[in-house]
Amino acid sequence: MNALIKSATIVDSKSDFHNQEVDILIENGKIAKISKRISNPKNYKEIKLENLHVSQGWFDSSVSFGEPGFEERETISNGLKVAGQFGFTAVAMNANTNPVIDTNADIAFALSKANGAACDLKPIGALTKNSESIDLAELFDMKNAGAVAFYDYQKPIANPNLLKIALQYASNFDGLVLSFPQESKISGLGVMNENINSTKLGLKGNPVLAEELQVARDLFLLEYTGGKLHIPTISTAKSVELIRDAKAKKLDLTCSVAIHNLMFTDEKLNDFDSNFKVLPPLRTQNDADALIEGVKDGTIDMVTSDHNPIDIENKNVEFDHAAYGTVGLESSFGALQSLFSTKKAVSILTKGKSRFGVEDSKIEIGAKANLTLFNPETKYTFSKTDVKSTSKNSVFLGTDLKGKTYGIIANNKIELSE
Template sequence: MNALIKSATIVDSKSDFHNETVDILIERGRITKISKRISNPNNYKEIKLDNLHVSQGWFDSSVSFGEPGFEDRETIDNGLKTAAYAGFTSVALNANSNPIIDSFADITFVAAKARNNAVSLYPIGALTQASNSTDLAELYDMNNAGAVAFYDYQKPVSNPNLMKIAMQYASNFDGLVMSFPQESKISGLGVVNEHINSTKLGLKGNPALAEELQVARDLFLLEYTEGKLHIPTISTAKSVELIREAKAKKLDVTCSVAIHNLVLTDDNLDGFDTRYKVLPPLRTQNDCEALIEGLKDGTIDMVTSDHNPIDIEHKKVEFDHAKYGTIGLESAFGALQTVFTTKKSIALLTQGKSRFGITETTISEGEEANLSLFNPDAKYQFSKADITSKSKNSAFLGMQLTGETYGIIANNKIVLK
């Protein structure tokens, strides 16, 4: 693949050309020249786009595509196209399928489905067999097949001894254990944040305490085992505080936050719209502010879209019976820019790769082209026309967003909208 990108502003603090507007020559998938003006004697494909900005490729640490088993929600092929259009060059795929991805063969299957794609797919294997929180899955075998972490997607491991053993066992091969932050006996049948709005709306509450107890438990286990832990999608102010304290003690812990938990609150629930039924639930404005501060000071390591396509039959039902989840890839950049500057948004979208064993790149001559292309200043109202996913369950429909994505250049391929 050969291409010449014209008049692009580079947003990459590690690049010598950071904040400069330049031409970028790509030959056979590698950046061969960056300069103020580059001619095109070989008649390569030229990429000229309005207010074009480029950064190193974005990474999402938590996406679900449904396949195998839930292809009606999303397929791997269309999911990767959605990720590319949304500016992501790499995604970590949750074991949120039927059957659950919990073996060497399962990891091999999803990796093969994504082979030769512009977007790199990194499978996450289930932590326990069938994600049933009873017996550990084939962690070492899945690691050998290419699994980058182990996680029962949105299913807490209730047995602390099982989590302890998982951390101890995975440390033998530097495996990354992930633990969903929810204590199920405390959360009970709660479907929204336990606070003023849950009482006002008559919906069962899921208290912040349920998350914080599980985070505290897992951090104690981590300290005991000296293992390696990633806590996905935290949502409360106290969770940020607990992880900040753990990092001060030099524990090997990282965490992420879903973008919708930064931007939306339980005030959005007034209309009983099931698009806002997510897990962990939307919390309060105070929690949002603490999460944003946690990202600013480095306590929270990365953001995620927590992209989870759900078919209409499981969303257009009574709130109590609707499935949890929102799609988030298409809106990730625009929503993030409602609370952060472009510079900070790009930094957040490119963080987290090393935690999952993914090589980081920079925009420099001689480097492989792994680029996200976007216009940071475009303002628009997010609508179904902006959705590439098969499922349309977006919590951001109708919201004013800032920042349009054009696509990616990665793995010696160009994918543009």
């Protein structure tokens, strides 16, 4: 693949060309030249777009696509196409499929479905067989097949000894273990944050205590085992405090937050819109403020879209019975820029790569072209036409966002938004 990017501002603090407006020549998938002005005698494809900015390729640590088993929600092929069009050169895919991805053959199947895509698929294997939290899955075999981590998506590990053994075993081959932060006996049948709003709406509440007890337990287990732990999608102020204190002890620990838990609060549920039914639930403004501060000071390592397509039959039902989840790949950049500067938003979107085995991609001559193309200034109201996923269950519908993506150049391919 050959291309010439014209008049692009580079946003990459690791690059010698940071904040410079330049042309970028790409030959055979590698950056051949970066200069103020580059001619095009070989008539390569020229990419010239309004207010074009270029950064290292972005990464999302938690996406769900559905395939195999839930192709009506999303396929791997279309999911990766959407990810690429909206700036992501790599995504970590959860194991919440049917059957659950819990063997090396399942990992191989997922990777085979990703062949030829511009966006890299990094499969996450289930931590336990069939994600039933009883017996450990084939962790070592899945790691050898290409799994980047192990996680029973949004299913808490009830048995602390099971998590202890998982951390100890996975440490033998540098395996990353994920543990969903929820104590199920406390959360019970709660469908939203337990608060005055849940009482007003007559909906069962899921208290912050359910998350914080589980986080505290997992941190004790991590300190005991010395393993490698990632706590995905925290949602409370106390969770931020607990993780900040644990990091001060130099534990091998990272965590993430879903972008919608930074943007919205439980007041959004007043109209019983099931698009806002997410897990963990939307909390209070105090929680959102603490999470934003955690992102700013580095306590929270990654912000994820927690992209989870749900078909209309499982969303357009009574709130109590609706499935949890929102799509988010299409809105991640615009949402982040509503909260942070462009420099910070790009930093967030490129963090977490090494934790999930994704190669870093500094913008320099001779490097593989692994680039995200975007315009940070475009302002718009996010609508259903912006959702390119098969399922349309977006929590951001009707929200004012800032910044649009043009696509990516990666894996010797160009994937531009339509």
